[in-house]
Amino acid sequence: GAVVSQHPSWVICKSGTSVKIECRSLDFQATTMFWYRQFPKQSLMLMATSNEGSKATYEQGVEKDKFLINHASLTLSTLTVTSAHPEDSSFYICSASSASGKHEQFFGPGTRLTVL
Amino acid sequence: GEDVEQSLFLSVREGDSSVINCTYTDSSSTYLYWYKQEPGAGLQLLTYIFSNMDMKQDQRLTVLLNKKDKHLSLRIADTQTGDSAIYFCAESTLGGGADGLTFGKGTHLIIQP
Numbered sequence: 001g002a003v004v005s006q007h008p009s010w011v012i013c014k015s016g017t018s019v020k021i022e023c024r025s026l027d028f029q030a031t032t033m034f035w036y037r038q039f040p041k042q043s044l045m046l047m048a049t050s051n052e053g054s055k056a057t058y059e060q061g062v063e064k065d066k067f068l069i070n071h072a073s074l075t076l077s078t079l080t081v082t083s084a085h086p087e088d089s090s091f092y093i094c095s096a097s098s099a100s101g102k103h104e105q106f107f108g109p110g111t112r113l114t115v116l
Numbered sequence: 117g118e119d120v121e122q123s124l125f126l127s128v129r130e131g132d133s134s135v136i137n138c139t140y141t142d143s144s145s146t147y148l149y150w151y152k153q154e155p156g157a158g159l160q161l162l163t164y165i166f167s168n169m170d171m172k173q174d175q176r177l178t179v180l181l182n183k184k185d186k187h188l189s190l191r192i193a194d195t196q197t198g199d200s201a202i203y204f205c206a207e208s209t210l211g212g213g214a215d216g217l218t219f220g221k222g223t224h225l226i227i228q229p
Contacts, residue, residue: 004158034216043120043204044159046216059216093158097213103147104213107158 023094030096122220138205
């Protein structure tokens with residue numbers, strides 16, 4: 001149980017285009033979802049926290065107009081990278097927690113974004 | 117801001133014990149975690165410890181917490197080739213389900229035959 005999927009696994013896009021990444025909790029209701037970003041050989045950096053039906057809370061330095069997060073249902077959150085540029089190339093990882101799982105986040109396998 | 121530090125690499129012989137160390141700076145850290153990341157897979161929670169505990173043991177894994185020194189360690193007994201992975205230390209104030217985690221850069225555990 002407690003499986004989180006992400007789609008796509010990897011994506012290559014042209015500079016200036018927008019890319020949407022989906023994060024789904026497959027077998028539980030995710031009241032809270034988190035989006036992280038991981039650069040090569042670096043730690044995961046929290047980008048934003050979203051609760052179902054509410055606006056996402058962004059970490060300092062993360063542009064909310066560039067990284068649009070939607071958490072419209074208890075099993076789906078999306079991250080849209082708008083007007084992507086090469087510096088947005090990274091590994092994006094989502095995680096999800098439920099109201100009953102107070103101490104644990106379940107992580108997706110990540111999405112590799114490459115912007116040309 | 118919060119900071120979590122780990123050494124980047126650890127090399128051990130198969131069958132030996134591995135000890136991965138981590139230090140953190142946030143005195144309000146309440147929950148401390150160890151995650152395992154294998155290539156192509158999502159982070160897997162190995163274990164976690166509350167800040168009011170000194171030690172937690174789970175089969176081959178032993179976590180030691182020195183809250184005074186803000187030092188956390190993960191000991192893996194009888195290290196096997198399947199333990200080869202990147203191990204991340206992470207901390208949270210509210211609990212991992214409620215707020216985002218602050219991660220270290222990860223320690224790459226290399227197993228020598």
